[in-house]
Amino acid sequence: MPETTAPATELASQYITKVTGDLEANAKEQERISAEIASLQEQLATLQLDHSVLVSMQQALGVTTAPAKPAAESKTAAVPSPRRKKAAASPGGKQKEGKSTAAPGRRTARKSAAKTAGAVKTAQPTLVELIRRHLAEQQEPRSAAEISTALNQAHPDRDIAAKVVRVTLEALVAKSQAERTKQGRSVFYTTPASQPAAAPGAEAQPEDADR
Numbered sequence: 001m002p003e004t005t006a007p008a009t010e011l012a013s014q015y016i017t018k019v020t021g022d023l024e025a026n027a028k029e030q031e032r033i034s035a036e037i038a039s040l041q042e043q044l045a046t047l048q049l050d051h052s053v054l055v056s057m058q059q060a061l062g063v064t065t066a067p068a069k070p071a072a073e074s075k076t077a078a079v080p081s082p083r084r085k086k087a088a089a090s091p092g093g094k095q096k097e098g099k100s101t102a103a104p105g106r107r108t109a110r111k112s113a114a115k116t117a118g119a120v121k122t123a124q125p126t127l128v129e130l131i132r133r134h135l136a137e138q139q140e141p142r143s144a145a146e147i148s149t150a151l152n153q154a155h156p157d158r159d160i161a162a163k164v165v166r167v168t169l170e171a172l173v174a175k176s177q178a179e180r181t182k183q184g185r186s187v188f189y190t191t192p193a194s195q196p197a198a199a200p201g202a203e204a205q206p207e208d209a210d211r
Contacts, residue, residue: 056127128172131151135178147189169189
């Protein structure tokens with residue numbers, strides 16, 4: 001009997017060791033995946049923040065026909081095909097003249113659009129700047145709806161949606177640039193306690209430089 005018991009005890013010990021090792025490996029793998037999820041969530045928040053800023057820029061520019069430009073260019077590119085047949089009959093080079101006159105027109109339009117976009121960008125602050133400045137000026141926490149109402153009253157030409165404000169606030173919280181508190185079912189936002197009141201205006205410049 002003792003000889004039979006010894007192998008069984010040794011086998012149980014091996015199983016215990018294996019299970020313990022598997023549990024440790026499982027815990028480490030969970031930590032690794034949790035860290036990756038946190039990193040992806042932070043990247044998603046950053047992308048959402050950038051998206052909201054780009055949407056605000058698009059609304060400020062009043063761009064509503066941008067998706068139609070590729071179709072227009074494809075039609076323009078299809079026009080020279082019948083001209084090639086005429087060029088074969090008369091070697092006057094009209095086809096080259098058409099290209100040379102059309103190309104400068106496109107370049108001028110693109111340059112003017114780029115200048116207009118640059119002028120709007122420098123003239124108007126981004127939605128992130130507006131929200132951070134508004135939070136810095138408040139003495140008490142404010143909800144996303146209150147912030148959206150205040151910004152629309154201060155900037156009636158921006159048409160700032162409450163949903164965009166909420167997404168931007170959550171992105172700022174993810175970056176530790178705002179704090180979130182919950183009172184019952186309501187969520188309120190404030191400037192971080194470690195951040196001085198004048199910081200939002202000063203920190204807006206590096207943010208614009210990155211963008």
